[in-house]
Amino acid sequence: DGGITQSPKYLFRKEGQNVTLSCEQNLNHDAMYWYRQDPGQGLRLIYYSQIVNDFQKGDIAEGYSVSREKKESFPLTVTSAQKNPTAFYLCASSEQGFSSGANVLTFGAGSRLTVL
Amino acid sequence: DAKTTQPPSMDCAEGRAANLPCNHSTISGNEYVYWYRQIHSQGPQYIIHGLKNNETNEMASLIITEDRKSSTLILPHATLRDTAVYYCIVRVSDDMRFGAGTRLTVKP
Numbered sequence: 001d002g003g004i005t006q007s008p009k010y011l012f013r014k015e016g017q018n019v020t021l022s023c024e025q026n027l028n029h030d031a032m033y034w035y036r037q038d039p040g041q042g043l044r045l046i047y048y049s050q051i052v053n054d055f056q057k058g059d060i061a062e063g064y065s066v067s068r069e070k071k072e073s074f075p076l077t078v079t080s081a082q083k084n085p086t087a088f089y090l091c092a093s094s095e096q097g098f099s100s101g102a103n104v105l106t107f108g109a110g111s112r113l114t115v116l
Numbered sequence: 117d118a119k120t121t122q123p124p125s126m127d128c129a130e131g132r133a134a135n136l137p138c139n140h141s142t143i144s145g146n147e148y149v150y151w152y153r154q155i156h157s158q159g160p161q162y163i164i165h166g167l168k169n170n171e172t173n174e175m176a177s178l179i180i181t182e183d184r185k186s187s188t189l190i191l192p193h194a195t196l197r198d199t200a201v202y203y204c205i206v207r208v209s210d211d212m213r214f215g216a217g218t219r220l221t222v223k224p
Binding site (some may be wrong): 035040042043045059076103105 | 152161179213
């Protein structure tokens with residue numbers, strides 16, 4: 001089945017440690033996105049990538065980094081500079097970026113990060 | 117900031133139609149309206165989208181007003197499994213912004 005796989009589902013980290021969340025898609029989608037969700041809140045965009053080797057900051061990029069070396073992969077690193085990293089992280093993809101037409105997002109199941 | 121306004125919560129009786137409103141008064145002519153839903157601790161699920169015309173699929177119907185400033189998502193026969201947070205979003209030029217959505221509770 002085509003879809004998006006996020007791993008790990010749950011992750012614990014100590015303060016001061018970097019952690020990388022994996023996001024892989026086999027939908028042959030060009031665009032990929034990372035969102036953060038805090039309890040009772042909507043989704044906030046961290047980073048997005050419309051094409052391999054290119055990505056743009058979203059609303060809350062500080063303390064995060066990404067790479068897009070392959071079309072199917074868009075890992076997110078939560079660095080020690082992120083002051084409140086405990087959250088639910090969601091990865092998504094779409095056939096195309098924002099250039100034109102409809103842009104339906106397919107989401108992964110999410111990764112829950114807890115900083116101890 | 118989200119470009120849409122939704123009520124924070126709604127209740128619906130099981131088997132009845134659930135009508136979820138959304139205001140998007142600043143929508144541009146080429147912007148689509150999308151609806152997603154999120155069941156607790158899962159990734160959001162796409163439901164339906166539209167530009168000008170009303171749309172229907174196996175999950176729901178989308179009614180968009182003629183001036184496109186508001187829309188309504190209709191779940192024709194709500195079940196307990198439809199309890200979720202429903203997000204109405206309008207495509208922005210460089211991102212897809214999700215607000216807090218409407219928490220729909222379907223009651224027996």
